[in-house]
Amino acid sequence: MKIRSVTGEDYYTVSPLINDWWGGRNMADMLPKLFFEHFTETSFIAEENGIMVGFLIGFLSQSHPDEAYIHFVGIHPDYRKNGIGSHLYETFFTAVQAHNCRTVRCVTSPVNTGSIAYHTKMGFSIESVRPNYDGPGQDRVLFVKRL
Template sequence: MEIRSVKGSDYYAISPLINEWWGGRPMSDMLPKLFFEHFTNTSFIAEKEGEIVGFLIGILSQSQPDEAYIHFVGVHPEYRKNDIGRLLYNQFFDVVNQNGRNVVRCVTSPVNKSSIAYHTKI
């Protein structure tokens, strides 16, 4: 498993996966290309044998100097429960700590029960 920073071209690989990974829910419009171009230091891709199996898109708040925000996280359905989410979050938390931030915020949809359960657990 390799965790690396996102790059602009990753948008074209991830965008079509989003709706698929969310069971057909129309979600890809929530993640425009600008995140892959302007937040490369705080956004990460998980790859296994060259295949994208997860991603985390995060930012350091520009208006709240102690805060960071996780905008979008996804893990391939066949790779869930393999600590990929934990690895991505830990990578983000490392960057957050290195930048002197001590608050991380995120939101999820009320219908996304697995996301709520995951975030409650961590």
């Protein structure tokens, strides 16, 4: 498996796949092209034999210089449970530590029990569950991991 930084052109590969990878849920709107243009140093693509099998989009916080945020992660459904997510997360952790980042944050929906279990397994702690975090009825689980 090869992990590399995203490019602006990767948007055109990733965007059409997102909704399919999420079982038909409309998720593509959460990942506009700007993430592929402005966060290339901390966002990654995983490829297996030339096929994109996963991606992680993350960035360093401008407001909290010792923190980073993982915005969106996707693994091709046929390649899940092969350690691709772990490799992407570890690559991200290494990249942000090079910028003296010591804390990583991310959020998920309380109904996404798979994501909650995965983040806990990756060493994240649940910081809180916030009602209406992303707007009315948009509750979120907030995670934190100390590096």
